[in-house]
Amino acid sequence: MPLLKFTLSEEGVSALREALACLNKFSEEVSLEATKDKLVFTALNSSKSAYACFSFTTNRFFSRYQFEGAAQNRSKFFFVAPPNVTQALLSLFRARSGDPFHEHEKDTTIERCDVAVEDEAGKNSRFIVKIICRNGMTTKYRLPFEVSPPTHAKFNKVEATNKWTMASRTLRQLMDHFGPGIEFLDIHSEDDQTVNFTCFTEKVAQGDGELFCPRFPAASLRIFLQEVLKKPLHTSIAIERDEFEAFEVAEENLHIVISVKDFRAITQHAAPLSSGITAVYSTASRPMQLSYEGDGLKCEFLLMTVGGERGDSGQKAKKARANAKGPRPNQLEAATSRATSRALTPAQDATPAGRSSTRPDPVPSLRPPVTRLSQRPPPPTFEDDSLFVPQDNDNQWDPVNLNEDEEEENARLEWNASAPQTSTTPNMRSVIAQQTASHGGFAGDGPDQTPAPSDFEPTQRISQVRKYGLFGD
């Protein structure tokens, strides 16, 4: 008996996929928490400086939702989807959901998706996904998970006196102006009229000998080339306060600095929902809460802000950083509810140290003293680029890329070089024929005769799908 069962419509699948894709930008490991009226997905990044929480209202978001609860705890059940499962779910949903660029594959779009979660004594914990496509094909996946309590980051709303709201689409458009390789976004209001969004980075481009050799005869150019390339594009945007739907910031000249990578992940997810993103925060090196709502969906993020005034120049900060070796990054506070589940896995030890069961007041030790710029979230990886949506489609002019694996997209004048080596087998029918030959008959009504690569049982009988013409006569 599954302890949790739910069904997603086509729209539900794509909404869940968008949520998973966003969560995945924070952490590969996603925690789920099911109750009767809510299904909550959370992710905490590895440096514990950013936390994402998606809360689906069960009666609005799911076309069917049934929560039985585990024997130990009737009201709540939580588990963790390990990285490979999150990835698997993402690709399952991505591959077959409606995509305007693949009109001809309309038949294979997902019509609905049934999910069941089993966690019975003596059996493995399983997350069973059954995908029903428009053409009648059904696929079933069993994914493992671990029963483990999720880690929630805490946010003190009372101390957060500063608040603003802005249309998510506008925010997204603003973020598009910042170049790649940018780490931090500084938000501050100088006067009553404007609010400044400024991006900067502390990352110093590495002096790559091959790339930074002198082109021109003058020897001093060599130094220049290294210096000028170290300094990235500096972007700042002045926005009228009217642009905000609400702007209540008590403190003038308050610089709030957050990670661009995290903020981009949020604006990317929020933009299609075209709702307002509300930011609530107190002061530097305290968390900022960003929240918005979709249909049957509540999204909430906590981003640790980088401490310290970013004054006139970064040089002061650089010195400070040189002195303070190996600073600890700011972390969010964790609040974990204790697990009552059957299987307490070692994964629990991996949850943050200093996890206070339900201690009401914040744990001081978790909060490093007010920090300078140098105490910052970990530098974002260069995967930053994946967050960009190319504005114009002129990558056909990009130089030839000789690593075939990376460019499945460039289909111009090409054939699929990544096709399997067995491509000498002309078509599906002959593959079936070969299987029939080697396994002595491929009777449609004998599922146990079909060769199973693993222990998976077939989800449908051949006779049921024969009408779709996939297998010939």
Added chain:
Amino acid sequence: MRFKTDLKNVKTFSKLTAALSSLEKVAWMRLDDDTVRFTVIPDQGSQVWASLSMDHIFDSYQLQSAEPHNTINLELPLGPLHRALKSADDKNCTSASLRLTKKNNVPLLSMTITTTTTSSSGPAYSRFAGRGGGSGLARDNLGGAGPFDDDDGEFPVEPLETDLNREREKIITQDIPVRVLHPEHVETIMQPKVREPDVHIQLPPLLSLKAISDRFTKLAVAARTGSSSSAAAGANASSAAASSYSPKLEISANMHGSLRLALTADSLDVASQWDGLENPELDPGQLNCPLEDHPSTRFREGGPGRWATVRVDGRDWSRVLSVGRLEGRVIACFADEHALILYVYVPQYDDVSAEDSVVTYYVSSYSM
């Protein structure tokens, strides 16, 4: 030293920057009263000298320096410049300007872009609707005067409609770090001198030329890794070979409208030929010698079998062809077994009478 200008034809500027940045990360930008020149000289590979009239991409500019013709030499990183131009090359952008300035003693080209965001007026409207509803209620409570009494001096207050849909302006500042170059440093950099070409021909659409060239380059890599993989199997070995090895393509043209692209590898020979291309007439006034003595005349007389040939590096050639995004006419000049020069004529759409700007590619070539 002063430089300040509004930007126009941002798309052209942006595409030129993109084409240049595929070859090199930094460019030398030289400004004077008439022209703006971008020069890119990579360690290896083709170099580019792009010369545009100031009016092509700049509008109402101010230029001033102690040098003759108010020359200013800058060196700037192409990536940040391209990123900044992307902000300016946007349908919501209303104006863009560029100025040479200093911040914290660092010289910068500061680009100021005024833009609007397509605002979703939904939430703003509901805010006002709420307020409107409130005033309506207050009016009802007043009651006594009656709904048809127009002389009570009270009028319902409504928001100004235009304000709701107004697109609010944002000012984006993109600061590109640059270095001001001393004239002595740059005067030693000379544009290459090449002998009179044997064949000049207008290239076919660069998109198809690039697609086929890239295909050939990949074929050569595949053929090589295919033959060597038996010895050193494994994806790592083959991808390492792919990253270090760059095949040479053979490009030939004649004075009878044909261009040929060929690849000779260990296990394959492949060639593509375009015919019916144009060999533009030379202007005798521009030549140093009588037209009869020009090498191209001998090649024309030599018939369709008289090819001028150069060898180019497949990767580098692909970067060169990236200039196709500028959508200009491209004339290739072949000095047989010696050099290949591409002249890309960039049209000026807003002023048809103006002379086209020219981007010159000195394609690095190889002998057998």
